[in-house]
Amino acid sequence: MRSAKYSGAGAAAEVVSVIDTEIPSPGPGEVLVRVGAAGLNPVDVKIRAAAVDFGPIIYTDLPGWDVAGVVSDVGPGVDEWAEGDRVFALAAFPAAAHTLAEYAVVAAGDLAASPSTWSTAQAGAAPLAALTAWQALETAGVRSGQRVLVLGGAGGVGHLAIQLAAARGAEVVATASPAKHELLRSWGASETVDYRDEAALAAIAPVDAVIITVDDTLPPRGAVAAGTSVVTITGLTDERRAELASWGAGPVERILVSANGGQLAEIAALAESEAVTVHLDSEFGLDELAAAQERVESGRVTGKVVVVVDPRV
Template sequence: MKAVILKSQGGTEQLMMADLPIPHPGNGEVLIKVHAIGINATDVYARRDSRLDYIFNGESPKILGWDISGEIVEIGADTAHFKVGDAVFGLLNFPTYTTPGHAKGYAEYVVASINDIALKPANISYEEAAAVPMAALTVWQPLNKFRIKPGDRVFITAAGGGVGHFAVQLAKYFGAYVIALASGAKREFVLGLGADEFIDYQTTNFLDILSPVDYVIEGLRDEHIAKSMQALKDGATLLSLWDHIVGSKWADLAVQRNINAFYNNVVSNGQDMKALARLLEEQKLVPHISKRFGLDEIPLAHSAIESNHTTGKVIIKVL
């Protein structure tokens, strides 16, 4: 099979096409013929940062990729209700900050645990399905820990990006009044997702016009967290999608401001994927794909993500 391996951490030139044996599923696993792959900012960080080498668990070759959709072509023992021919999608074997997660998704075939996947809704394509798992779970999982209440005013930064465009839709699903922050070029796109108000960060300081909100979904990093905290009501909630809060200066600031600020590490979870599948079936969640590449164009897909100007998701079309 064709696969894209990572020779070593570094630039996109470290990504190289290779011919590898097709793997076989073990107990509780299935073999998936990959139709599409989702590319995320996490892929870029793992490619560049040698501190993240632990995620490969010392295995060789190193193969990035966690978001996939495809068709089951072989099953191992104890695979529950999954069968050959099923169309599935999921976030496979995603690492934590202390444990590896070498899913090997940049390939024509991939082995997946049945605990990480769900049946693909019939009303979406394989490409759309591959765009969903990591980005949507990044919002879905924490919002199920600290729920948005109907009528809450929710401020979402980076609202036009891969995670942000799902955040807008999920906040609306929970009944929020959504104020979205993005570049002016994404105005119509973000409002089309259901946002009630739009703020162009290129022309407007949101603190000059935004009255206090109940919840912030913070899609930006570092000092922007402190700025977003200023937009919150006393006792409100801030979800940081990228930066840890516990043990950081943001935690101290949150205590001073009486704000519940938290970060949530996304995890692979087939039950959560089933919940997202239901939302996709009901068209309450609609993935937007801005760029498509072939398997041999993964370096270009990484460069697109690194530009920080994509709208929605970047995917790889394998079949």
């Protein structure tokens, strides 16, 4: 089979290649998936550029975590999946998963049935970002009737956080450049703000929760009241954490997404009811992986970048 490979740390055009390797076999509790599509995320390009582990995130020269496709074979003890099932998953994260290939072995518990309302490309693009958004909202305790501020509402995690928060009955405020405000509203944001407009940012009324998807960024002071939950997916410096604490925010937490087939199934159910969709910024073939990673690194992505490994799946 064909599989993506990194030759070491460096620029995508210099270290990304496609090699031929053996089709893996599923072990106990595992499923072999014929890959249709695999999403790319900022963590993919960061770990490729450095070729080192990032805390619990394991570096591998055979990349990929997101996956959507069709079950090709099942290992011993797997009863919930059968050949031909259409599935998607965040595989093994933060351990290596090797999903940027024509076939990938995935733990049965990481899988969920792909929504019929999504294309294979959308399903492949969704898992890491959708689960990050879901788990961020869970950590913040977001519920119906609350106000939620999503910083970076047009990104991969941000655009899904808007939709998932709205599906919970929350009122969503989201930031992005003005050209993307119509999209934010289509995803369920009731209030949109230009992230560069200091006056507009200062005018945001207090919210119950803040989801930060942008590196080392603080919410506007006026949006934070005593007890406002703040969840970041990128991390905050000690100085920024102290500043938030001085405003009365709490708790302030950073999360690292984890694979969870059950949560993906809940997201898929929302997709079936058309409450959640995946906006595809761009699609690339496996041989175009370097260009796909460069697109992610551009910082101009709206929604998700996906690699279509096999358009027939």
